[in-house]
Amino acid sequence: MTRLYAAVDLGGTNTSCGLGYEDGTLLCERTDPTYSHEGPDAVLERIASVLKDLASASGQQPSGLGIGVPGLVDRATGSTVFLPNLATQWRNVPVGEILCSRLGCPVYVLNDVRTATLGELTYGAGTNTGWLVFFSLGTGIGGGVVMDGKLRLGPLGAAGELGHMTVLPDGALCGCGNRGCLETLASGPAIASEGVRLLRSGLAPHLHDLVGGRAEYVTPKEMKEAAEAGDRPIHTALTRAASYLGIAVSNVIVTLHPELIVLGGGVSRLGSILIDTVKATVRERVTMLPVDSVRIEQSVLGDKAGLYGAIALAMRCGRV
Amino acid sequence: MTRLYAAVDLGGTNTSCGLGYEDGTLLCERTDPTYSHEGPDAVLERIASVLKDLASASGQQPSGLGIGVPGLVDRATGSTVFLPNLATQWRNVPVGEILCSRLGCPVYVLNDVRTATLGELTYGAGTNTGWLVFFSLGTGIGGGVVMDGKLRLGPLGAAGELGHMTVLPDGALCGCGNRGCLETLASGPAIASEGVRLLRSGLAPHLHDLVGGRAEYVTPKEMKEAAEAGDRPIHTALTRAASYLGIAVSNVIVTLHPELIVLGGGVSRLGSILIDTVKATVRERVTMLPVDSVRIEQSVLGDKAGLYGAIALAMRCGRV
Numbered sequence: 001m002t003r004l005y006a007a008v009d010l011g012g013t014n015t016s017c018g019l020g021y022e023d024g025t026l027l028c029e030r031t032d033p034t035y036s037h038e039g040p041d042a043v044l045e046r047i048a049s050v051l052k053d054l055a056s057a058s059g060q061q062p063s064g065l066g067i068g069v070p071g072l073v074d075r076a077t078g079s080t081v082f083l084p085n086l087a088t089q090w091r092n093v094p095v096g097e098i099l100c101s102r103l104g105c106p107v108y109v110l111n112d113v114r115t116a117t118l119g120e121l122t123y124g125a126g127t128n129t130g131w132l133v134f135f136s137l138g139t140g141i142g143g144g145v146v147m148d149g150k151l152r153l154g155p156l157g158a159a160g161e162l163g164h165m166t167v168l169p170d171g172a173l174c175g176c177g178n179r180g181c182l183e184t185l186a187s188g189p190a191i192a193s194e195g196v197r198l199l200r201s202g203l204a205p206h207l208h209d210l211v212g213g214r215a216e217y218v219t220p221k222e223m224k225e226a227a228e229a230g231d232r233p234i235h236t237a238l239t240r241a242a243s244y245l246g247i248a249v250s251n252v253i254v255t256l257h258p259e260l261i262v263l264g265g266g267v268s269r270l271g272s273i274l275i276d277t278v279k280a281t282v283r284e285r286v287t288m289l290p291v292d293s294v295r296i297e298q299s300v301l302g303d304k305a306g307l308y309g310a311i312a313l314a315m316r317c318g319r320v
Numbered sequence: 321m322t323r324l325y326a327a328v329d330l331g332g333t334n335t336s337c338g339l340g341y342e343d344g345t346l347l348c349e350r351t352d353p354t355y356s357h358e359g360p361d362a363v364l365e366r367i368a369s370v371l372k373d374l375a376s377a378s379g380q381q382p383s384g385l386g387i388g389v390p391g392l393v394d395r396a397t398g399s400t401v402f403l404p405n406l407a408t409q410w411r412n413v414p415v416g417e418i419l420c421s422r423l424g425c426p427v428y429v430l431n432d433v434r435t436a437t438l439g440e441l442t443y444g445a446g447t448n449t450g451w452l453v454f455f456s457l458g459t460g461i462g463g464g465v466v467m468d469g470k471l472r473l474g475p476l477g478a479a480g481e482l483g484h485m486t487v488l489p490d491g492a493l494c495g496c497g498n499r500g501c502l503e504t505l506a507s508g509p510a511i512a513s514e515g516v517r518l519l520r521s522g523l524a525p526h527l528h529d530l531v532g533g534r535a536e537y538v539t540p541k542e543m544k545e546a547a548e549a550g551d552r553p554i555h556t557a558l559t560r561a562a563s564y565l566g567i568a569v570s571n572v573i574v575t576l577h578p579e580l581i582v583l584g585g586g587v588s589r590l591g592s593i594l595i596d597t598v599k600a601t602v603r604e605r606v607t608m609l610p611v612d613s614v615r616i617e618q619s620v621l622g623d624k625a626g627l628y629g630a631i632a633l634a635m636r637c638g639r640v
Binding site for chain 1: 480481498609610
């Protein structure tokens with residue numbers, strides 16, 4: 001009989017819990033707000049409770065739990081080092097120990113984007129390759145590097161911080177303290193801020209109609225619709241962001257020559273306007289090796305890459 | 321008894337041949353012009369002849385030969401794909417087969433900079449780590465990526481083309497066809513061209529004296545001397561080039577978090593003005609992980625990294 005695993009994708013806003021089999025069948029899942037202001041104990045208690053409910057409803061006990069968390073973790077102990085996007089920042093929280101004692105199964109903890117990378121490798125776009133680089137394009141930009149079938153985490157699990165590659169040496173200040181990081185140019189907020197500027201400059205009438213003139217409703221999704229409806233400046237803003245992403249992708253390709261680049265996260269739902277521009281930029285900038293040897297694809301697991309990755313993490317007993 | 325290996329570093333200008341033991345003792349070596357205009361057969365015949373002379377003088381036969389060549393190779397067959405810097409470009413030359421038949425020992429062929437990376441890993445700055453990235457800073461800029469003790473070559477041996485990372489999106493045209501490659505900003509010719517500009521603008525009196533006013537004598541070495549003698553604009557040009565290198569190094573660090581970055585090639589002889597600026601740039605730009613966990617060092621093997629790497633390549637029977 002195929003084994004059942006528990007999976008958690010802990011995010012700054014929402015947390016998803018699920019159960020799945022090692023073949024990648026997701027048996028059930030549930031997404032709730034994280035309520036991170038209540039602190040680690042309450043958040044982890046809620047996760048344990050949801051997982052117990054799911055296990056009880058399924059009539060099966062999971063063999064292990066994988067959990068992706070938004071920040072740095074000490075994989076040896078299963079404790080957080082620092083989760084910057086949660087209200088209390090979760091320094092040195094023994095996530096593995098707490099959930100293990102509540103659930104009675106082994107618990108494996110990993111950075112959320114590296115977990116999603118493992119999901120794409122095991123069940124998603126990367127199932128036919130051992131050489132892939134994943135870009136997660138959301139509120140922030142993260143990533144994961146897989147070489148020779150293994151996730152390459154570096155000594156602190158921090159390898160793959162692709163959002164903090166410098167793309168514009170004199171660019172805008174990033175939250176990390178550097179200037180011109182990819183995240184300042186191609187994250188959801190970076191793209192939306194340019195949409196807001198164009199909206200307020202009167203250069204985006206379709207976007208204006210779509211959001212009723214309200215800047216707070218501008219996201220890359222509305223910008224895509226506005227561009228398709230005819231707002232040329234919005235179209236230009238989107239392709240400009242995609243070109244900067246294309247530079248980061250090109251730099252990864254000349255450095256590592258992976259077989260596959262996977263674009264995931266909310267911004268990847270821009271679809272062809274994003275991916276076609278990235279491909280065109282790579283064709284223009286990478287001349288040292290045949291670019292056709294590198295596939296560039298949209299994530300197939302989408303929002304669920306983290307949950308699938310957590311199943312893979314548990315299945316591999318944390319050995320990634 | 322320790323085994324003896326033959327080593328060749330084939331360059332566009334000069335070719336070095338040597339014999340060495342697996343412990344990294346270089347028994348003998350000889351460097352001659354490559355005479356690449358004479359074509360592959362003559363160049364390889366000369367290499368075979370030099371190696372035979374060296375073996376004969378040493379009274380020992382090498383167990384294998386490693387050779388680094390400036391371009392892409394098909395490692396399975398030991399043939400060149402394309403060596404752009406040699407006069408006849410060496411397309412599909414069966415280097416391994418030809419040298420094997422002349423010398424009667426197994427021959428292993430690899431890109432020259434990847435071979436030098438292997439040298440630093442095995443006998444140089446990287447002997448205590450399995451995670452290093454090598455930047456070879458010369459007429460061109462190349463590199464090599466070692467993760468988990470293995471050289472990561474990609475499917476075509478082209479991984480590690482660090483000179484063709486885009487550092488300035490709208491920068492100068494590179495020989496590769498892209499714009500703003502690291503090579504356009506921090507290679508020997510890139511640095512020297514800025515020295516020539518300053519010389520001709522009358523902004524570098526010390527440099528003018530050092531080269532007798534002759535632009536063709538300006539190299540990074542003379543620029544270093546001029547900067548030390550008091551030419552501030554030259555000092556600025558050198559630190560500016562080093563800052564761009566620092567951006568490329570920072571991008572590699574956030575992507576891979578290696579333990580060690582090694583700077584080699586002729587430009588690395590700039591010494592502290594280069595390496596201190598690279599370190600300062602990395603401290604400024606890399607905030608996602610503790611930069612003190614990444615050592616940044618000058619090559620210890622210098623010009624001989626390629627020859628040492630060729631010994632290591634032969635010793636490993638090509639399994640890198």
